[in-house]
Amino acid sequence: MLGKCYWKMFRKVDDEWDEKAKAKRPTVDEIIHAFVNAIKTVPKPKDNRQDPILEPHYKLASIVHKLVIMKAMEPQAGADLLQQQPYAVRKGEHVVVSDQEEWEPFILEILRHLRSADKPHWQHRMIARVASIIYDENTPEYVAAMAARHEFRESIFTKTMHIQVWKPDAERPGRHCVYMERYVRYITKIFIVIADKPNMEALVKRVRKKATEFHRFNQVWTECCSAYLKLIRRIASINANMDEVFKSISHEEFDAFSDRLTAWIADPRMAHPALDALRETVELKKLNANAMKPTPIDDLINDAWATLYMQVGKTIPGPDPSSLHSTQMDGSGETPAAAAVRSIGPMSLNNLVMDMNGTQIPVPVTFAGSEPSRPRKIGISRREVLRRAELAVNRVPDLPRAIAPASARPRVSEQPSPIMVLGSNAEPSQRSTSANTSTPRIEIPSRPAETQTAEQEQREQEKKEDEESERGSLHDSADDESDLSDVPDMDDVDSSMIFPNLVGREGEGQSSSANGGENEAEEGGGEEASSPTNKE
Numbered sequence: 001m002l003g004k005c006y007w008k009m010f011r012k013v014d015d016e017w018d019e020k021a022k023a024k025r026p027t028v029d030e031i032i033h034a035f036v037n038a039i040k041t042v043p044k045p046k047d048n049r050q051d052p053i054l055e056p057h058y059k060l061a062s063i064v065h066k067l068v069i070m071k072a073m074e075p076q077a078g079a080d081l082l083q084q085q086p087y088a089v090r091k092g093e094h095v096v097v098s099d100q101e102e103w104e105p106f107i108l109e110i111l112r113h114l115r116s117a118d119k120p121h122w123q124h125r126m127i128a129r130v131a132s133i134i135y136d137e138n139t140p141e142y143v144a145a146m147a148a149r150h151e152f153r154e155s156i157f158t159k160t161m162h163i164q165v166w167k168p169d170a171e172r173p174g175r176h177c178v179y180m181e182r183y184v185r186y187i188t189k190i191f192i193v194i195a196d197k198p199n200m201e202a203l204v205k206r207v208r209k210k211a212t213e214f215h216r217f218n219q220v221w222t223e224c225c226s227a228y229l230k231l232i233r234r235i236a237s238i239n240a241n242m243d244e245v246f247k248s249i250s251h252e253e254f255d256a257f258s259d260r261l262t263a264w265i266a267d268p269r270m271a272h273p274a275l276d277a278l279r280e281t282v283e284l285k286k287l288n289a290n291a292m293k294p295t296p297i298d299d300l301i302n303d304a305w306a307t308l309y310m311q312v313g314k315t316i317p318g319p320d321p322s323s324l325h326s327t328q329m330d331g332s333g334e335t336p337a338a339a340a341v342r343s344i345g346p347m348s349l350n351n352l353v354m355d356m357n358g359t360q361i362p363v364p365v366t367f368a369g370s371e372p373s374r375p376r377k378i379g380i381s382r383r384e385v386l387r388r389a390e391l392a393v394n395r396v397p398d399l400p401r402a403i404a405p406a407s408a409r410p411r412v413s414e415q416p417s418p419i420m421v422l423g424s425n426a427e428p429s430q431r432s433t434s435a436n437t438s439t440p441r442i443e444i445p446s447r448p449a450e451t452q453t454a455e456q457e458q459r460e461q462e463k464k465e466d467e468e469s470e471r472g473s474l475h476d477s478a479d480d481e482s483d484l485s486d487v488p489d490m491d492d493v494d495s496s497m498i499f500p501n502l503v504g505r506e507g508e509g510q511s512s513s514a515n516g517g518e519n520e521a522e523e524g525g526g527e528e529a530s531s532p533t534n535k536e
Contacts (some may be wrong), residue, residue, distance in 0.1 A: 003034035161202035236277035242306035
């Protein structure tokens with residue numbers, strides 16, 4: 001801890017405004033002496049099963065490397081000092097290092113030797129130091145970036161970009177989050193140099209899930225998303241600022257080509273670099289969930305859709321949008337002549353609206369298209385482009401419907417029911433028979449297929465014959481027969497049958513009524529007999 005404090009004072013004293021603080025700047029010998037004393041006083045492992053404490057050994061090598069890079073210490077002096085330590089390379093023999101170019105291989109050998117002594121691979125700082133020595137951010141090179149990525153992928157970042165940064169017991173609280181931030185931002189720059197989009201995509205998903213494990217997460221997430229968007233744009237060859245494509249296009253043309261693009265994207269066999277870029281960008285927008293400002297993501301979605309519009313949408317066969325929408329006007333597409341015919345008909349508004357006295361009230365009628373249509377502005381807004389692009393990517397393709405087997409379908413009679421054709425003149429027994437005949441039945445096959453097929457054919461044949469016989473009888477009875485019978489002659493009907501509850505008088509009442517009936521009958525007969533003579 002004393003050596004770390006000396007080193008901070010040595011590096012930051014130039015930023016102090018107080019001259020007394022600058023005068024108390026630690027020397028290089030004081031810094032080196034503090035770390036050497038820490039190595040001497042560090043507890044030694046009691047047996048081979050106990051892991052050694054490598055922190056002071058690594059810190060001394062790191063400070064010596066920084067001093068040599070700053071030219072505050074000669075490379076040969078740094079090599080002689082490190083060769084005197086317990087974990088010296090080549091068994092502590094003398095090594096000649098004359099300049100900076102020879103110093104880099106030597107210090108990498110020292111760090112790798114310390115890593116070999118770290119059996120549980122807890123010392124992640126050694127790996128990061130080796131990667132930082134191999135790859136210089138100020139002079140990015142592809143080969144150096146690939147070597148640095150190889151160093152990181154050995155233990156810190158797995159194949160699925162899972163971050164493994166161990167947290168020792170003696171580490172200061174919160175220091176683990178600082179290392180997580182530092183390593184992610186460093187490897188993000190490496191991925192940009194080597195154009196490693198698959199690993200960058202996996203890293204973005206990992207970082208989003210572990211938001212609480214990063215110091216200054218907003219900055220880390222912004223850098224990761226920006227790097228991922230750069231890789232998507234570079235690999236798909238999508239130009240920036242393609243808003244000019246949609247500024248001179250009408251809405252009809254945009255809708256027509258967008259519909260074609262949507263149908264084209266729905267086909268899983270179609271492939272295009274801009275289509276892959278569009279899908280990945282829309283997926284990133286969902287993952288972002290407003291964690292950062294979505295403007296860069298929306299820019300790439302707009303540019304990707306514009307690229308597809310120009311490179312794919314124009315080549316998809318279809319009718320010309322200008323010919324389809326040349327005669328279309330705002331509102332209804334009905335011609336004025338057809339509207340006039342419709343307004344004069346019996347169900348027109350003028351014939352239906354009247355006052356209380358029955359006088360027709362004239363109603364002004366406005367024909368569709370009688371007024372000049374208002375042309376829509378040329379140009380498509382950014383919001384409309386984003387809506388169509390996201391809708392095309394998020395659209396779920398229609399799945400084919402499963403066709404049920406023929407044996408499981410209900411059999412419905414194809415012939416209409418006689419009751420539906422002739423009304424209710426049929427007998428009740430015929431109604432029940434026809435109703436039962438027209439009721440659909442679902443048969444569950446429980447017998448062999450051949451037997452079941454023969455029985456079904458026989459039933460269908462019998463059913464057709466019954467329906468034809470019933471239909472013929474119903475048609476015949478409809479003309480000749482009727483439920484209503486003729487009115488009987490009143491002379492043939494007994495009066496007691498007409499009024500059964502009427503009680504007659506006894507004796508004279510009954511004889512007088514009988515005589516009266518006979519006299520009336522005789523008088524009626526005489527009138528009937530005399531009527532021909534009178535006519536003559």
